[in-house]
Amino acid sequence: MMNDWAIATYGLTKRFEGHIAVNEIDLKIKSGEVYGLIGPNGAGKTTLIRMLAAAEEPTKGEIYINGDRLLRDDSNPLQKKRLGYLPDDFPLYDDLTVWDYLEYFARLYNLNPSVRRRRLQEVLELVQLENKRKSIISTLSRGMKQRLSLARTIIHEPILLLLDEPVSGLDPLARQQFRQIIKILQEAGMTILISSHVLSDLAELCTSVGIMELGFLVESASLSELYQRLSRQQIILGTLGKMEILQQALRQNAFVETWEMMPERDRLKVNFTGEKQDCADLLRSLILADIPLTEFHCIQEDLETIFLKLGHQQAS
Structure with missing residues (x-):
């Protein structure tokens, strides 16, 4: 049953001017999992994540999120609110304060004032930036900026989180802080798909992994099964x-x-x-x-x- 899966894709394909970036992918991710997406540059990971986030239109194939068909039109606006998407190149507004930046996105998600204030305080505490609420974003370290981006991604309380290379360029301490936050979100029941080149981080975080090569999903299994079979x-x-x-x-x-x-x-x-x-x-x-x-x-x-x-x- 499709309702058993937080994410289910069928024949998902994306072509760009004759180049096939994602090729006939059937992906299944259970609710509550942390699923790691692995592959070299050009394997199709970012294109796949963009399609799952409704930021890219598939050439063909179907995507289901918690049993409901995902479309890029306005037929199911509530479904898109269940998604949180952190791309690898999302810009920050350096001249805003941390609080104003998060409040701006909370308003975009139409959170009412009482919920908005409570939610801002919750996410700032979660990402360990409550003492930086009045700081200008340009003064933050790279690790703080990435945690702020994550806070923006979860401000509307999504149930599915899509993270594209979220720890890229972070030092070991910043990566450790980020991993701790991801673990808390998983414990809260969130389903998380995360791509990364830092495989040691994925091994510590993930319950399952998928490996992409040249647009194909060549392996998809629980981490324990993968170790048992291939390690x-x-x-x-x-x-x-x-x-x-x-x-x-x-x-x-x-x-x-x-x-x-x-x-x-x-x-x-x-x-x-x-x-x-x-x-x-x-x-x-x-x-x-x-x-x-x-x-x-x-x-x-x-x-x-x-x-x-x-x-x-x-x-x-």
Whole structure:
């Protein structure tokens, strides 16, 4: 049923003068999810988000938001009010104060005066800018400006948030602050689609991810399923100067595929196909072989590695 999905697209396609930017995409996002959209520049992420925000007309295909057909005409104005869209290049009005800027957009959404004042206070507190309400926007840092843009995007209390590269150019602290806000919005029940090149942020935030290549949605799955299916288990090993003996022991283990030397001295990264019990058995065998281990811990390949691996598969 379409009502089960916050976003559902069917054959969604966009052509620009013979170039296909988005190609026959069937996308499904459940309510309450944080869905990460990944792909290189030119993959079609921004065009897809613009169509979902009703800022771009599809060449063909259909979009449903919470079960209702999304059209760019005036047939369903209430539906567009359920959307919050933050493009990657939305301008700020540098000569306004923070409060006046938000109030301007609150008026555009026809919030009545009592609701408007309460809502401005709520969003300023959420984005941690309540002490900047009288500040001129031009005096804000880049991170503050981006949080202000997010406040403007949610001023009308949308239930679906579309964010196109919201952390681009932000320093690690500003990205952390932004992630905290996104988590609060998710906990409040909002569905969020977010595109980003900072895959570590998406891995921390998202419940599901979609990977785009050349206009196609080549992968769409929950993050846990993606890790289970495509992420190899790895073991980081360290030893006190008995590297040759360690490598000899690894060759004798059926679950060890390959390994590589790490930049730090006497450390290896091992690609391992076994289960937890097999990891424990490997550790026991190394100790019994009297190899002086300084480190032994299991990790999974991260989202960036999965993305690069899928990109390589597509290219070949």
